[in-house]
Amino acid sequence: MKSPFILENQTEYQKWRDHKLSLYPINLKKLSVSFNNKNIDNDKINKLKDIVKKYNFAIYDFTSELNDNHLQNFCTKLDLINFVSNLLADSKGISTITDQANTKSKLSGIEYIPYTNKQLNWHTDGYYYPINTSVKSFLLHCMLPAKSGGENILLDHEIIYIYLRDHNPDFIEILMQNNIMEIPKNKNIKNSQSIIGPVFYTDEDGFLNMRFTLRQQNIIWQKNDMIKQIKDFIYSFIMEDNKYKFNVLLKENQGYVANNILHKREEYTDGKNKRLLKRLRFSKRIK
Numbered sequence: 001m002k003s004p005f006i007l008e009n010q011t012e013y014q015k016w017r018d019h020k021l022s023l024y025p026i027n028l029k030k031l032s033v034s035f036n037n038k039n040i041d042n043d044k045i046n047k048l049k050d051i052v053k054k055y056n057f058a059i060y061d062f063t064s065e066l067n068d069n070h071l072q073n074f075c076t077k078l079d080l081i082n083f084v085s086n087l088l089a090d091s092k093g094i095s096t097i098t099d100q101a102n103t104k105s106k107l108s109g110i111e112y113i114p115y116t117n118k119q120l121n122w123h124t125d126g127y128y129y130p131i132n133t134s135v136k137s138f139l140l141h142c143m144l145p146a147k148s149g150g151e152n153i154l155l156d157h158e159i160i161y162i163y164l165r166d167h168n169p170d171f172i173e174i175l176m177q178n179n180i181m182e183i184p185k186n187k188n189i190k191n192s193q194s195i196i197g198p199v200f201y202t203d204e205d206g207f208l209n210m211r212f213t214l215r216q217q218n219i220i221w222q223k224n225d226m227i228k229q230i231k232d233f234i235y236s237f238i239m240e241d242n243k244y245k246f247n248v249l250l251k252e253n254q255g256y257v258a259n260n261i262l263h264k265r266e267e268y269t270d271g272k273n274k275r276l277l278k279r280l281r282f283s284k285r286i287k
């Protein structure tokens, strides 16, 4: 089949688009699967994969605590094996997401918003990577929620693609240019280099991926007459109350897996024990 993500292939796009939009509205409960720790059966794994196939994310929960090995096994069952590491992840590629604002960072005291209790603006994971080492999927697992706040808000990136393209196909053409968004080099990291790439691109299997952040600092957009218009359109779509956005306040032993959709995190307040999440990122999607 011809790719719906090539602008000339309007028939294929229309078919794909109509099907995609027909999946909404949907209740978040229908996007969740419950697992028993002792018995991660294949039917449930397939159910989870089915949900991801349609919505690019799915929620799961377990009956009791998962340690790092359990989490890794769970990912293996989802065929998520090739992890993408980062400077703050451990040797298995697992990041511990907790408020470390008052703890001395491993990276010479630089504050990284994910590791604080602050709001984390809309983004896809690893938007600062080049597309050949990009993050295609991730798992975010809650070990302990905050006393209050810390909600995640999720939006399938394919939906925003559709709204942009329907509004103005030129927007898509611009966002698929290989030099449209630049992340300048990080002066605090030795040998750091600037990364230039597209916002939307298709991978080797023909799936649509998105590199994006709503942050204003440390992003250089290529000069183009339409960039401001595009950014404003994305901003207003993300901000409006619509049936495509899902608010997820993860409970203990609950998490979500996603094909690197757009997401944000609200600020939170810790109780006696700190909010604690685990995150694993992968170079392949959930299929």
Ligand SMILES: [Fe+2]
Binding pocket: 123, 124, 125, 263
């Ligand atoms: Fe993220």
